[in-house]
Amino acid sequence: MAKNAFLFLADAAAGLTTGDSIMVQVSKEGAGTKGPRVTTKISLPGRYLVLMPLQDHTGISRQISDAAERARLKEIAEDIRPRNMGVIVRTVAEGCTKEELGQDLEELLRDWARVKRKYKGRSGSPLLYQDHDLVHRILRDLYAAGETTVVVDCPELKKRIIQELKDLAPGTPPQVELYVGKVDLFTHFGLKKQLERAGNNRIWLDCGGYLVFNQTEALLSVDVNTGKYVGSKNLQDTVVKTNLQAASEIPYQLRLRNTGGIVVIDFIDMTDPNDRSAVLEELASALSADKTRTNLLGFTRLGLVELTRKKTERLLSSVLEVDCPHCKGMGRVLSDETVAFKIALEVNSLALENVEVISVHCHPAVAGFVIGAGGSNLRALEKHTGTTVKVRGDESFVRQYYEVKSVAFD
Incomplete structure (x- = not known):
């Protein structure tokens, strides 16, 4: 469009x-x-x-x-x-x-x-004008003659890359290897696992702490938590070690996710200014490996760290994922009890049309709330509306979807 x-x-x-x-x-x-x-x-x-x-x-x-x-x-x-x-x-x-x-x-x-x-x-x-395809762009932008080895699992692609490298880096023998293994190329080099991690909002650190990524239209927020890590000496040691690991991991995740724009990091509170400086230095060092322009602004008065990263191409999540058709990208859906309450409201509305029998078709878990313990909710609903309500649970229904309609008799 x-x-x-x-x-x-x-x-x-x-x-x-x-x-x-x-x-x-x-x-x-x-x-x-x-x-x-x-x-x-x-x-x-x-x-x-x-x-x-x-x-x-x-x-x-x-x-x-x-x-x-x-x-x-x-x-x-x-x-x-x-x-x-x-x-x-x-x-x-x-x-x-x-x-x-x-x-x-x-x-x-x-x-x-x-x-x-x-x-x-x-x-x-x-x-x-349109830029070259992905293979050419990767070779043009990332290949360093004498330092980079390209590994592929397709003989035809290997031949093409060798020829392109002869044009891009003449005078240097192309370093291209054909991978033949028992597992796929992405699994062998750990890329499959990294892609799966990049799709998660929660990233665990080696120390037992974890990061929570929350991408909005305006910015990316990253929350740092100690999680399972309790340290060996005191709470402050735990906080500093977790923050240092987070400062090292966050820039990597920004590159992996192709995040651009404003990034706000909520590190765990540190009382010692030297600890705050050490975390900022670690973050700056990790950001220096990024070929995309970044600007580290430091701590705000609220104790948050702000930085910006130039927006280039699409977010990895927008390439690999689509919004959930059930929650519409919100990440949350109505509880079973709430859906049952909505069903009861629709039954009440339909009963005003002087129907005798109403059919309710929904997920079994929702049907349980509509019926209630020992049928108590259903009896109360039928008494209030003066109708007969037939409830049928169906596993094929997504929990927040249901169907309420009158039953016609010939």
Whole structure:
């Protein structure tokens, strides 16, 4: 279903007026009832560079920390980028030659030329450019020549990856292995278990404490609890150890779940400022491994820790899960007793139509409340309505669903 996109003022080109035709790029996918966010600041990602054809700017990845290397790469980027166009040097470009960066830029410029041709000859609002498929993006964005080994369980995919790596990282033998084992690839490497954990709101820590994740439309809250862990010395030792493990695990879970936006963490209260500092340092250290931009804001006056993580693609939960059709995503359903009360109300309403027999069809557990101990509830209902009520339990009914109708006689 088509949705309207949102173009924020900060993402729009200057001088726009009503009725203008503009080229935009989706910067954030839509979620729920919200449409996608778009921008006029076009960017095309390559292996070593990101081309920004409509901006005059040179940037270097923050993950490259060596000052001399940053200066070298910036000098190369300034030299090779076309006038009035911008580039961002990616982390994987560290140590690359001017020739390697230049070849990557040439390919991106060809992509941009194709986009412009399609835009010039467009009819309506066509798709001008789409990034490569998942396999190519993973290799382009994550593969580090000489450091990364790719493991697959499909011979055809292995051949394809070897060829793509020869193009992406020429001069370095591709490190690709074909897995043949008694269990599936995800189980062998523990990924299946991690995916299952990512689908849980409660994550247990090695120390016996646990985290509770609560994702809302506005933010993600994480609650830290001691759980089964009681420590070996005193309560404060238990609190600090649990908080330190939580500070290490939470950034990993943010990456795994692809969480973006505002994150609020409720660590267990600590009285010693040194303990609070140690937990913040552990959290900052764990966040530093994240390639997605994060901003740790520290403790608030209420003792909560705030941080932000740039929104990229969809949440893992939105890819793997759908809202429960019974609770509509609320995570809670009516109790059996409440459903039985609703049934009684409907029986009362239907009895006002002067029917003689009413049929109730529901889950057996709910039927038990409708009937009551020894049939007491059912007798009272029949007496009050002046009708005969026939109750039938059916295991195929979900507990909060039921059917109340009059019985017609020929």
